[in-house]
Amino acid sequence: MNAVQQYDVAVVGGGPAGACMAACLARAGVRVVLLERERFPRFHIGESLLPSCLPPLQRMGVELGRGNHVLKRGAAFFDERTGEHNYFGFDEALPGLPEFAYQVDRAVFDCELLDAARRAGATVREGTTVLQHDIDDSGVTLAIAPTPAGPGPDECLRGASRPALAREGTTAVRARYLVDASGRRGVSSRGGRELRSITGLGRVASFLHYGGLAESAWAELIERGEVRVLRIDDGWIWLIPLHDRRLSVGVVSRRQRLPDDELHATLAASPMLARLTAGASVTGVRHVGDYSYANLAARGARYVAIGDAAGFLDPVFSSGVAIALMSAERAAQTLLPVLHDAQALADPELMAPLSEATAVAYRSFHTIAHRFYNGRLIDNLLLASAPDQRMRAGLVSLLAGDVWRDDNRFQTAVLSATRHELPPTPWSSAP
């Protein structure tokens, strides 16, 4: 190992959490380095944003309304077997957030966020893998190496492989504080050893993109740009319209990974999907499984994990990017005033308030996701018209990601009713 570069904060990972964290810190004049394993643009799943993403993005200087993304006005739920369906517009939510969000191509979106971090003054190093980190009394040392070319381990395509890292290219970076924003199997979870699986939700997602949709299908999909959730036996399908006449489609199964022929048969059995994708081209299938977990080591002396590195629940309510951005902003707010206070940085409880705030979000989404899979939420609320308009507004506020308000009666009722139903997690006891 040779030359050691010195920074105030090292951020591992350049997804939404890492880019937002780096931007917030750099904007305040902090010397921050962001180390990202991949070279962007790269594929990533997580295409449907919530309205609660927009304020943090705006503060980062990311303007999504420039034509690369689809305006999303709500969410719709269907059961084609019974003909039931229901649409929830974000304009029905309790007041406070924008009444829309976006459906984004993550390859493009993540570049936009990383550029915002650069503009704010962060040093961004793409193609740099963090191999190891060592925390000591005065800071953290990260061993880094150039990432070899080729698809990475997050590539969900079958057969993807990448050459091994060349250890001889290893150098070091030193910082006062470490932010783990490296997503699933993040660096602070010690290769996954600190992850607690969460059961009772979806287990495997298989997904692909359709391209070149017919004019009429495209017009229908972008009229409200909503995410469509189709209930099927043993799971559900998502439909997310993406820029350039593309449609992202995924099947989430509660059991096991679907073989490709079963997946295509499942998709072909949906009349809506068959109609919307008639004549369209289709990409290869990607799969991801066992994605519901909590990182039991998400905070400690001189480090914090944010976004997926801290935990992830389930794709059904599109909460991932919203929680990633929120936790990044709050972590930065906590860190900024104490960045030169060695004692505070070494306090393992420094980020306890962040954990409390994220626990509210995780528990809210966990509760409704758990009920989606195990209770009658979908029948009683998502496919039925809720009798009480105030309750409906509360539900839509949750669907919009507006989980930190104290006047949402629906949220209060749902959270207290299910307190003892959920499998134990680090956020089980959130207020």
Ligand SMILES: Cc1cc2nc3c(=O)[nH]c(=O)nc-3n(C[C@H](O)[C@H](O)[C@H](O)COP(=O)(O)OP(=O)(O)OC[C@H]3O[C@@H](n4cnc5c(N)ncnc54)[C@H](O)[C@@H]3O)c2cc1C
């Ligand atoms: C099937 C599925 C569907 C989903 N759909 C949605 C959706 O519709 N809407 C939504 O909001 N969320 C969705 N999500 C969740 C969403 O993908 C994540 O919550 C979101 O990407 C988290 O952002 P992040 O910045 O924490 O992590 P990531 O976006 O995963 O970023 C982590 C980054 O760290 C880098 N990295 C990893 N290890 C290292 C290392 N050792 N050194 C350097 N860099 C490293 C990676 O290359 C990556 O770029 C979905 C998830 C799944 C599984």
